Amino acid sequence: MNDKAMINAFGQADFSRLSAAEQALVARRERVLGPAYRLFYERPVEFVRGEGTWLFDRDGEAYLDAYNNVASVGHANPRVVAAMTDQAARLNTHTRYLNEGLLDYAERLVATLPSELSQVTFTCTGSEANDLAWRVARARTGGTGIIVTSLAYHGVTDAVAAYSPSLGAASPLGAHVRTVSAPSLYRQRDDVGARFAADVRAAIADLQRHGLHPAMLIVDTIFSSDGVLADPPGFLTEAAAAIREAGGLFVADEVQPGFGRTGDAMWGFARHGLVPDLVTMGKPMGNGYPVAALVGRPDVLAPFGQNIRYFNTYGGTPVAIAAAGAVLDEIEERNLMLSAQAVGRLLRGDIAAIGNAAIGDVRGAGLFIGVEIVGPDGEPDAVLTGRIVNGMRERRVLISASGPSANVLKIRPPMVFDAGNAEQFTATLAQVLKENT
Amino acid sequence: MNDKAMINAFGQADFSRLSAAEQALVARRERVLGPAYRLFYERPVEFVRGEGTWLFDRDGEAYLDAYNNVASVGHANPRVVAAMTDQAARLNTHTRYLNEGLLDYAERLVATLPSELSQVTFTCTGSEANDLAWRVARARTGGTGIIVTSLAYHGVTDAVAAYSPSLGAASPLGAHVRTVSAPSLYRQRDDVGARFAADVRAAIADLQRHGLHPAMLIVDTIFSSDGVLADPPGFLTEAAAAIREAGGLFVADEVQPGFGRTGDAMWGFARHGLVPDLVTMGKPMGNGYPVAALVGRPDVLAPFGQNIRYFNTYGGTPVAIAAAGAVLDEIEERNLMLSAQAVGRLLRGDIAAIGNAAIGDVRGAGLFIGVEIVGPDGEPDAVLTGRIVNGMRERRVLISASGPSANVLKIRPPMVFDAGNAEQFTATLAQVLKENT
Numbered sequence: 036m037n038d039k040a041m042i043n044a045f046g047q048a049d050f051s052r053l054s055a056a057e058q059a060l061v062a063r064r065e066r067v068l069g070p071a072y073r074l075f076y077e078r079p080v081e082f083v084r085g086e087g088t089w090l091f092d093r094d095g096e097a098y099l100d101a102y103n104n105v106a107s108v109g110h111a112n113p114r115v116v117a118a119m120t121d122q123a124a125r126l127n128t129h130t131r132y133l134n135e136g137l138l139d140y141a142e143r144l145v146a147t148l149p150s151e152l153s154q155v156t157f158t159c160t161g162s163e164a165n166d167l168a169w170r171v172a173r174a175r176t177g178g179t180g181i182i183v184t185s186l187a188y189h190g191v192t193d194a195v196a197a198y199s200p201s202l203g204a205a206s207p208l209g210a211h212v213r214t215v216s217a218p219s220l221y222r223q224r225d226d227v228g229a230r231f232a233a234d235v236r237a238a239i240a241d242l243q244r245h246g247l248h249p250a251m252l253i254v255d256t257i258f259s260s261d262g263v264l265a266d267p268p269g270f271l272t273e274a275a276a277a278i279r280e281a282g283g284l285f286v287a288d289e290v291q292p293g294f295g296r297t298g299d300a301m302w303g304f305a306r307h308g309l310v311p312d313l314v315t316m317g318k319p320m321g322n323g324y325p326v327a328a329l330v331g332r333p334d335v336l337a338p339f340g341q342n343i344r345y346f347n348t349y350g351g352t353p354v355a356i357a358a359a360g361a362v363l364d365e366i367e368e369r370n371l372m373l374s375a376q377a378v379g380r381l382l383r384g385d386i387a388a389i390g391n392a393a394i395g396d397v398r399g400a401g402l403f404i405g406v407e408i409v410g411p412d413g414e415p416d417a418v419l420t421g422r423i424v425n426g427m428r429e430r431r432v433l434i435s436a437s438g439p440s441a442n443v444l445k446i447r448p449p450m451v452f453d454a455g456n457a458e459q460f461t462a463t464l465a466q467v468l469k470e471n472t
Numbered sequence: 473m474n475d476k477a478m479i480n481a482f483g484q485a486d487f488s489r490l491s492a493a494e495q496a497l498v499a500r501r502e503r504v505l506g507p508a509y510r511l512f513y514e515r516p517v518e519f520v521r522g523e524g525t526w527l528f529d530r531d532g533e534a535y536l537d538a539y540n541n542v543a544s545v546g547h548a549n550p551r552v553v554a555a556m557t558d559q560a561a562r563l564n565t566h567t568r569y570l571n572e573g574l575l576d577y578a579e580r581l582v583a584t585l586p587s588e589l590s591q592v593t594f595t596c597t598g599s600e601a602n603d604l605a606w607r608v609a610r611a612r613t614g615g616t617g618i619i620v621t622s623l624a625y626h627g628v629t630d631a632v633a634a635y636s637p638s639l640g641a642a643s644p645l646g647a648h649v650r651t652v653s654a655p656s657l658y659r660q661r662d663d664v665g666a667r668f669a670a671d672v673r674a675a676i677a678d679l680q681r682h683g684l685h686p687a688m689l690i691v692d693t694i695f696s697s698d699g700v701l702a703d704p705p706g707f708l709t710e711a712a713a714a715i716r717e718a719g720g721l722f723v724a725d726e727v728q729p730g731f732g733r734t735g736d737a738m739w740g741f742a743r744h745g746l747v748p749d750l751v752t753m754g755k756p757m758g759n760g761y762p763v764a765a766l767v768g769r770p771d772v773l774a775p776f777g778q779n780i781r782y783f784n785t786y787g788g789t790p791v792a793i794a795a796a797g798a799v800l801d802e803i804e805e806r807n808l809m810l811s812a813q814a815v816g817r818l819l820r821g822d823i824a825a826i827g828n829a830a831i832g833d834v835r836g837a838g839l840f841i842g843v844e845i846v847g848p849d850g851e852p853d854a855v856l857t858g859r860i861v862n863g864m865r866e867r868r869v870l871i872s873a874s875g876p877s878a879n880v881l882k883i884r885p886p887m888v889f890d891a892g893n894a895e896q897f898t899a900t901l902a903q904v905l906k907e908n909t
Contacts, residue, residue: 041781060570067578069593069766070777074568081570085563103565105785111561120557124548126522127760128540131511133497133518141504156506159596159762160786166629191782192603194630205779318785323564325596325762325786329506340507342642344478345628348542348755349597349762 040203042417043424043435045074052078075435077425085110088449088456090433101448101460102433104403107294107319108365109451115322115361122357130157130351140356143363145330147301149310154336156329157351161290161317162190164327167345168253168313169194171331172284174339178248181209182238182278184217186439188260189253189288198253201260211247213238217261217439218270221396221407232273239281249283251313256303257292262438263405263445265297265398271307279312284335287311290327291403294319295366296450298376298401306400319450322365324358325349371450375401378457382446385461391468393419402452405437406444415440419471426467432460477640479854480861480872482511489515512872513865522547525886525893527870538885538897539870541840544731544756545802546888552759552798559794567594567788577793580800582767584738586747591773593766594788598727598754599627601764604782605690605750606631608768609721611776615685618646619675619715621654623876625697626690626725635690638697648684650675654698654876655707658833658844669710676718686720688750693740694729699875700842700882702734702835708744716749721772724748727764728840731756732803733887735813735838743837756887759802761795762786808887812838815894819883822898828905830856839889842874843881852877856908863904869897 050058060081064072080098084091087109090098100110108115130137141155158164173179181198183189188201196202197209208214215234218227235252242249252274258264275285292303293316304311312335317327328351339345349355366372379401386406387397393416395409408423410416420442427434437445448456487495497518501509517535521528524546527535537547545552567574578592595601610616618635620626625638633639634646645651652671655664672689679686689711695701712722729740730753741748749772754764765788776782786792803809816838823843824834830853832846845860847853857879864871874882885893 044781057570060572060575063575063579064570067575067582067591068567069591069768069773069782070770071593071773071780071782072567072777073781073783074570079570081572082563082565085565090563090565105566106564110565111563113561116557116560119560120553123553123556123760124550126519126527126548127543128519128522128527128547129542130505130509133494133501133511133516135497135518138497138500138504142500145504154504154506156508160600160784162784163597163599163629170630170633191784192600192629192631193607196607196780202780323560323786323789323791325792331506333507336506336508340509343508343633343639344481344510345506345508346510347597347599347628349760352760354760355762 040205041073042437042441043075043421045076045079049077076428078428080428088452096431098431098433099456099459100433101446101452102435103449104291104296104447105318105323107296107450108322108362108371109449112322112365114365115358118357118361119324119354122354127352127354129348131346134353136353136356137351140360144328148314148330151310151332152314152330154331154333156345157355158327158329158347159325159349161315161327162192162195163347164315164317164329165189165195165253165288166192167329168286168315169251171313171329171336171339172251172286175335176248176250176282176284178250178283179211180242180247180249180283181212182235182249182252183212183214184254184258184261185214186217186261187255189255213241217258217264219262219264220266221398227267228270228273231270232277235274235277239277249278249281251284251286252278253286253288255288255291256307257297257400257403259291259445260437262443263399263403265306265400268306269308271304272309275309284312286313286315288315290315290317294362295372296375296401296403298372298379301372320362321355321358322362324355326351326355326359375450378402378452378454379404381454382457382460385457386464389461389465389468391472393468393472402448402450404446406446408442408444415442417441420444422471423467426471427463430463430467432463477642478510479874479878480512480858482513482516486514514862515865517865525889533868535868535870536893536896537870538883538889539872540886541728541733541884542755542760544733544887545759545799545808546886549759549802551802552795555794555798556761556791559791564789564791566785568783571790573790573793574788577797581765585751585767588747588769589751589767591768591770593782594792595764595766595784596762596786598752598764599629599632600784601752601754601766602626602632602690602725603629604766605723605752606688608750608766608773608776609688609723612772613685613687613719613721615687615720616648617679617684617686618649619672619686619689620649620651621691621695621698622651623654623698624692650678654695654701656699656701657703658835665707665710668707669714672711672714676714686715686718688721688723689715690723690725692725692728693744694734694837694840696728696882697874699880700836700840702743702837705743706745708741709746712746721749723750723752725752727752727754731799732809733812733838733840735809735816738809757799758792758795759799761792763788763792763796812887815839815889815891816841818891819894819897822894823901826898826902826905828909830905830909839885839887841883843883845879845881852879854878857881859908860904863908864900867900867904869900
């Protein structure tokens with residue numbers, strides 16, 4: 036269970052620190068679950084209840100959730116639960132029967148996207164959406180080359196794992212995959228858009244030199260696992276133009292930034308003033324009910340879909356659609372996108388104002404925040420980052436870390452996180468920083 | 473929307489036969505859904521409610537569901553709905569936190585399998601389970617060759633579509649994939665087990681001749697898309713031995729036959745008296761809630777899982793597990809496996825007793841039944857099969873068809889299908905046969 040490639044993973048070395056009850060649960064996991072499972076934290080947590088932005092353990096202790104983006108409209112959201120329940124008690128079939136609710140939601144969803152992106156295919160998971168994007172991109176471009184950022188995570192199917200370098204060295208990248216450094220304003224301190232585009236152009240040339248036509252450049256538009264990179268707005272535009280010029284597609288993986296989290300728009304790509312050829316989405320889409328999707332331009336989707344059928348048993352079922360519809364209702368009626376923008380800005384400001392020298396950078400958009408932790412020399416400090424993540428957990432605040440140097444605090448709470456939650460978060464972080472620096 | 477490769481697909485040619493309201497829905501689908509979607513039947517159906525083995529359209533007309541295996545313990549099953557609701561209202565997180573319910577279910581699930589198969593990894597979909605099986609098989613064997621039956625369907629991820637020939641000629645098989653004819657007692661009339669094993673051995677030799685080490689032979693143990701093949705019990709044993717002898721794994725895809733449907737056992741492979749190296753499962757597992765799994769021997773899972781992590785955001789979440797647990801409760805407490813055995817036997821007997829010459833063979837196990845439709849010459853009659861499937865739909869009984877010649881009625885009702893339902897089914901089939909022969 037030790038995984039050096041995974042930030043914030045529980046390891047065997049941590050076992051002896053656990054209580055007898057925790058050890059028993061961990062031992063049962065190791066016996067009955069496959070060995071590919073990993074736990075979070077040096078001292079893993081068990082939750083038994085959730086509400087809004089809070090999770091509760093067996094002892095009734097409350098944890099402030101500043102990590103889980105899936106329960107985007109709040110843990111155990113009553114409206115989502117009611118919508119699921121009502122639909123599940125009536126009907127749950129599949130998309131090979133007509134269903135008006137499916138079309139109502141699909142039309143509502145595409146209305147949140149640029150008008151060119153007008154057709155949806157539902158899947159169950161973001162992995163499946165990215166897997167399908169890859170099949171569609173190949174059919175459309177005739178190419179087989181893929182360009183991703185150097186610590187990208189796009190999913191766990193065989194095809195997608197092959198272009199998800201963040202899974203670690205043991206999970207080999209495909210021979211058809213090239214990686215480029217993610218655009219970091221903090222580390223690069225130059226025109227990151229031009230530099231990123233130059234790297235993409237070099238990757239295209241390298242693919243071509245190997246006889247591979249580029250099919251797509253795919254990026255998580257908030258660069259979650261690359262360390263949370265949002266600025267300057269527009270930095271993706273030139274790279275998107277470069278891949279298109281080479282005959283490939285620009286694919287926006289919105290599984291993490293999508294559905295309003297970045298505060299200024301429903302979709303992360305909007306920040307960069309461009310329209311992708313394909314967009315994938317998932318995680319918060321059903322607030323935990325499995326539902327994900329691929330959206331694209333009809334002309335991009337046609338070469339695949341006219342010749343090859345795609346049926347996903349659980350994709351876009353009436354219950355999935357009911358949950359997804361309730362999530363959109365919540366985002367709209369509770370103004371969660373604006374709230375994410377305001378609370379996110381407040382939180383970034385307050386974290387920066389802690390004024391601890393270990394905080395090298397505070398960045399992000401809306402409620403997707405990265406805090407770069409550095410040593411006295413300004414270099415990434417992964418050890419301190421690990422201490423902070425685990426120190427926060429001991430004080431019952433949930434975060435994790437990411438980035439190529441494993442030194443960026445990943446702060447990504449449910450979108451119902453409010454100013455009071457932000458205040459408590461900052462106070463706890465200040466305390467943990469003080470104890471560890 | 474025309475797909476010659478897909479049996480029982482709605483096609484453009486059928487559009488003019490629809491009512492104005494149906495045409496409007498189909499037109500909306502074509503506008504807002506990706507072009508890879510397909511509908512069932514010459515005249516597609518819209519359902520708005522389900523209960524037990526019944527589906528209801530907008531006009532309140534009841535359809536006898538003899539097709540949908542996902543809603544295995546009945547449409548809108550109250551126990552499953554209550555379990556989902558109760559859990560969703562309390563908590564829905566993921567497997568990187570400890571969760572006792574996950575372990576309780578995992579232990580209960582493996583207890584239904586041979587003791588060697590003791591470790592579970594949860595996914596969302598059967599496609600993901602088969603995709604993961606392929607990664608695990610490669611890591612374990614060092615091989616990359618796959619053997620499947622000639623009309624197998626295992627799923628829709630890029631890797632799994634490459635070994636799912638039933639997706640049709642437009643969806644290319646991988647260069648590392650070999651197909652073998654499925655063992656048909658009706659068509660082959662000889663020792664199908666020996667013949668199947670000989671074909672598998674030839675495929676192994678051909679892989680090796682191309683420098684490819686065989687990683688796995690994977691079969692749907694009821695051969696759903698190959699035409700529903702169950703007899704004689706034991707016919708898989710020799711082929712499983714052959715792939716193991718060559719250093720590959722025998723993988724049982726239980727997505728369709730699993731969870732008691734075949735009546736004589738919880739898992740289809742049990743009929744053949746063997747223990748697979750890996751088992752995948754899905755569809756009926758959560759009665760429509762997305763949950764699927766890969767189960768295997770620890771030594772088979774180890775090479776992958778010890779080096780590579782696998783995290784599926786929605787895989788094995790508390791709500792998925794609650795739904796899956798309720799399904800097991802229903803199967804056990806309502807004796808649905810025994811019921812599937814008894815009702816299936818009755819149904820097969822009654823169908824055979826119709827005595828129409830177009831019925832070439834009635835076969836299957838439990839509530840997974842195939843009826844081979846033949847012309848006067850005894851040859852497969854796909855046109856008549858299509859007429860029967862659509863004729864049944866017009867009389868509000870849902871089935872489909874499968875098989876390499878598209879001439880096998882696929883009858884696969886929810887497991888709550890009872891003797892009265894069987895009687896109605898047979899009467900309708902007799903009527904439709906009479907009208908069409």
